[in-house]
Amino acid sequence: MTTDGGRTQRTLRVRVVLAYGLVLLGLLALIISTPFVLAIVAPASADWGKLSDISQAYGAVSVLLSAIALAGVALSLIYQVRQARTSSEQAIRDSHLQLATLALSDPDLLQAWSPPVAPVSLKRHQQHLITSLALGELLQRFRIGHLSAEKLAVKLDGHFRGEIAREQWEREGSGWRATMGAGDRRDRVFVRLVDEQYQVAIAAGPARAAGAWVRDGSTRRRD
Known part of the structure; x- marks a missing residue:
């Protein structure tokens, strides 16, 4: 289902592209009409050689302006593609979270989830599963640039x-490596950083036991 936010983003993207397109068309129209405008407004005694020199100088400027306009359109399209990708990834992430919530709410439904790699x-x-979802949330934030390395x-x-x-x-971890290895550069960087921090944690000493996080029936804050 398309959300109001998604429709608003698409409308904004269309308006930006149209605005850049109109600017480009206006510049092209100005360039094309310049010789005709000069022919109309220039007096009969005008030095056309001098006007030609001026026109050539103006032509160089117009080419530069056209290049800037084209670069603006290209950058805008690249930005829109990235935004569309981010929106799609977020929609997929939300769908995955809904499935996980449903599975966690009922042990029978959890059996329909991907089975563990070993009996547990x-x-x-x-x-x-919760820990995997936490990693997935970090991956999403890293992909869209909200988290630096x-x-x-x-x-x-x-x-x-x-x-x-x-x-x-x-x-x-092996499954994550295989999946992220088939992704783009940021996916590969992400799984490499996870592996590195895992090894750092192992070298630092034993992990904190799950029971040590809770005392007297209440959850303690992390250090």
Whole structure:
């Protein structure tokens, strides 16, 4: 279903492209009409050699203006393509989140989800799924530029402090590598950074046990 936000974005993109197109057409019309305008307004005694020199100089400027206008249209189209891709990725992400929420709400439905790579308890499988969704959220933010590589490393440092996150990556990391390896450059950078921070966390010492995050029935804040 198309949302109002999606329609608004498409309308804005169309208006931007039309605006650039009109500017380009106006510049082309001005360039083409220049000789005719000169022929009409120039007096009969005008030095056409001098006017020719002026016209040539103006022609160079007009070419530069046309090039700038074309570059503006090209940049606008590139921006629109990126925006469309981001919107599509977000829609896919939202759909995936809805399916995950549905699966987590019912153990019977969770069995229809991709099975774990190795036998694991239902609770642990749910925890791994949540951890995988957390990584997916970081991936989405990294793809659209909301997270730099440096900020992503900081997020992953906290992510891999817990044993569940480490378990999830140990079990499912190979699948992520295969999937991200078939993606674009940012996908490959993302999975490389995740691998690096996982190794850093392992070298730093044991993970914090899942039970250590909770005391007296209430969730404690992360350090």
